[in-house]
Amino acid sequence: xxxxxxxxxxxxxLDSQGRAVEKTLERSGxxxxxxxxxxxxxxxxxxxxxxxxxxxxxxIAEFVLYNPLIESxxxxxx
Amino acid sequence: xxxxxxxxxxxxxLDSQGRAVEKTLERSGxxxxxxxxxxxxxxxxxxxxxxxxxxxxxxIAEFVLYNPLIESxxxxxx
Numbered sequence: 001x002x003x004x005x006x007x008x009x010x011x012x013x014l015d016s017q018g019r020a021v022e023k024t025l026e027r028s029g030x031x032x033x034x035x036x037x038x039x040x041x042x043x044x045x046x047x048x049x050x051x052x053x054x055x056x057x058x059x060i061a062e063f064v065l066y067n068p069l070i071e072s073x074x075x076x077x078x
Numbered sequence: 079x080x081x082x083x084x085x086x087x088x089x090x091x092l093d094s095q096g097r098a099v100e101k102t103l104e105r106s107g108x109x110x111x112x113x114x115x116x117x118x119x120x121x122x123x124x125x126x127x128x129x130x131x132x133x134x135x136x137x138i139a140e141f142v143l144y145n146p147l148i149e150s151x152x153x154x155x156x
Binding site for chain 2: 021041063
């Protein structure tokens, strides 16, 4: 079963990539309110149920994928 | 309106970050079939309708966020 892990920098943390994208878009005349740049990881795990897939993905995300000091994450079953 | 942009390396492209995560998980006894590591960008655009937000996000994604040679992307209205 495929699970997506969306990881974004916490709002308190300076998101330099996001600022860079905002500047570039501003220069090109494309207006937007804000932009945050993070990571997206697609995991393919063996699981009989959505709950099991969710638990496995949570374990993996917390073990190795995200840094709780500066990032927050969200899971989605695909 | 917030729009999420999920960007993943194309399957034909070697995803070295994904391989590294797979190896680390294998060593720790966490089994998974596959893992792909990409980018996640959350845009906040002014738009009256979902369609308008979608169009604006598509324009931004294709202008600056993803590289069509090695990546594919997907949009989601949040």
